[in-house]
Amino acid sequence: MTDVKNIILGAPIEYGYLGIKRRMKLILRDLDLTDKCLLDVGCGNGAQTIEFTNLCKNVIGVDKEQRRLDEFREICQTSGLRNCEIKQMNAENLQFEDESFDIVSCIETLEHIPNQGKALSEMYRVLRSRGSLILSVPNRWWIFETHGANLPLLKWNRFPFFSWAPKKIHDKYAYGRIYTKKEIVKLVRSFGFKDIETEYLMPPLDKLGNRFLRKALRKLLFSLERTPLKIFGVSMFVFGRKS
Secondary structure (H helix, E strand, O other), rough: OOOOOOOOOOOOOOOOOOOHHHHHHHHHHHHHOOOOOEEEEOOOOOOOHHHHHHOOOOEEEEEOOHHHHHHHHHHEEEEOOOOEEEOOOOOOOOOOOOEEEEEEEEOOOHHOOOOOOHHHHOOOHEEEEEEEEEEEEEEOOOOOOOOOOOOOOOOOOOOOOOOHHHHHHHHHHHHOEEEEEHHEEEEEEEEEEEEEEEEEOOOOOOOOOOOHHHHHHHHHHHHHHHOOHHHHEEEEEEEEEEO
């Protein structure tokens, strides 16, 4: 698999966005988080991570960007959370003992990690036997390049259908990886994960300013998740277990 030449760090989802609730609904449909010890790799500002604290016994969020972690830490202090730890850490070198967690999540982060193989190897290592992986990545068949690209002569870096370009072309200009179902399943399986299941999510359009248009498009897109057209969703979720 060729790799992206110009990977940049991504921006986390904002607190209060519908996308957070939709991700959690999908996760809870597949997994029971009750009383589990969970590691969230690439937690960013914690907007997604903090949702895990409502069910899990303990949650640890790690990220390499200190400014994101400072925001997360302030939210935790304001909320009085006692079951959440925050650590600055590189995903390619998780500073935990082997088999430390029941669940490892990595939400919209893998595509930004320079050595994704090393990161997946580390996630596998820190998971307990039969522990669960929660992974979400951008879907190649969504019509927009979600992380943008340095396209020649094009000021708007989210040009439609660029994500469908041949992989060598896409990876030369894109700012983040994208995956087909076949690619991500093969990748995850190659690091030892078993019982792999996948699902798609359509975009929640949280940043669309016109609320009437946003409501109409949400109704349309969310309905497609119940049809074969869900394969054109913006994200793929991958669930696996440590054998």
